[in-house]
Amino acid sequence: MKSLQAYCTCLFICLFSLVWLVPDTARAAPALKNEAPAKSAVNPIEKRRELYEQISVLSGIPWYRLAALDQYERALTKANRKSRQQLGQYIGIFVTEREWAGLLNPDDQDEQPRSIRWFNGFGLDGDGDGVASRTSDADLLYSAAKKIMLFGTTEEEFETALWHYYHNPRAVKRVQQFAKLYAAFDRLDLFEHAFPVPVRSSFSYRDTWGTSRSWGGYRIHEGTDIFAHYGLPVRSTCYGIVEVKGWNPYGGWRLGIRDLNNVYHYYAHLSGFDKKIQIGTIVTPGQTVGWVGSSGYGKPGTQGKFPPHLHYGVYRDRGYVEWSFDPYPMLKQWENEERRRLKKK
Known part of the structure; x- marks a missing residue:
């Protein structure tokens, strides 16, 4: 008799659990579906x-x-x-x-x-x-x-x-x-970039950063040479301010633009500058700042000592000194991005 009573007690407990616990679980499931969606991430x-x-x-x-x-x-x-x-x-x-x-x-x-x-x-x-x-x-x-x-x-x-x-x-x-x-x-997101020459034009370049140069003494090549025909527009790669403009014995007619990442963009061997470009001028990505040439390696006005090309270099400011780094990976990225944008138009 005692074993029968014990069996009945266990059976009652099991039935009680099914009646009360299962509905609680069923009621909990819809609540998960009705939860408020997570808040979107804050835009920095x-x-x-x-x-x-x-x-x-x-x-x-x-x-x-x-x-x-x-x-x-x-x-x-x-x-x-x-x-x-x-x-x-x-x-x-x-x-x-x-x-x-x-x-x-x-x-x-x-x-x-x-x-x-x-x-x-x-x-x-x-x-x-x-x-x-x-x-x-x-x-x-x-x-x-x-x-x-x-x-x-x-x-x-x-x-x-x-x-x-x-x-x-x-x-x-x-x-x-x-x-x-x-x-x-009047905005903060000023970090778009453009390729320094029109991507639908004829040009060629490869990674030449760090190769040796001999004119004016031994030195390394602090940039990438983009070979193109004489007079091809040269464009700003960034939002920035013109910091340097004029003649340099090595770079010829050259231009320097500072962006918001404190990177100095150096354009050399130009044949001339756009008339709007002055020291202190604000420039935007894709804006024409000059034209491809072959100036440099001599006194002001020296031309033609090498094939026409744009020397493009980048330098990062560490507060007291600037150091050159390889622009080639960025150039490939900007070229590919601009080609994709043009395909969508």
Whole structure:
């Protein structure tokens, strides 16, 4: 009898489980289908613009100057990956722990605005949470803005502020150039590229970076030669500012353009320049800046010592020095991208 009772008890428990547990599972399944969709990823360009405008309201510094300061630091981070790191999620401004807390602060991890201010540290509270965090985007940008705004908001005062901030004339010039670009286009996504000559024209090139050159003494070839007929249009490969224009004994009539990644684009052996191009001119990808020629290897006006071609080189600024790197992979990428775009038209 006891075994029968035990059997009945077990059977009842099993039936109870089927009645109550299964419906719960069935009810849970539709709930998964009705869950709210995951939020779309934040666009970093839009987030940075939002931060620039927020701090601009607090500081009175135009957003494009804050963007220029941040982009210069971002470009340095790319150039010096081993020695620098980006602290914020969206903002690229770099400050050491000691600078943030104050040089004489016994706590180099200090995040309290009062004690940081006592030790004349860099860090400030930019988002109003009562903490000056070196990894907070708002705190980083606001702290930098406060340093800049001490000198005023005019162009001359901004230049003075940059000098006191960096103590480096190259940095001052770069930030001013970047600010000019951002102000002109009123947007941040200025990183499109174009091939330096029309892709539907006749031209040829191969990777010649690093090969030896003898004219004027032994040196390496710091660029890629694009051979084309005399007078073929030469185009800007980027959004940038004309930094150099004129004659060079090696490059002949040459042009230098600085982009927002702090990369210097060098065009040499031109037969001439477009009349609109002057030092300080803003250029866009695909804009004609000159024409293929064979100038160079001598005094101003020397022509014809080699077949007509465009020498195209790129140099990255590390803050105090510039170094050449191979443009060939970028050229192939830009050529292929432009050909694909033309096919879609």
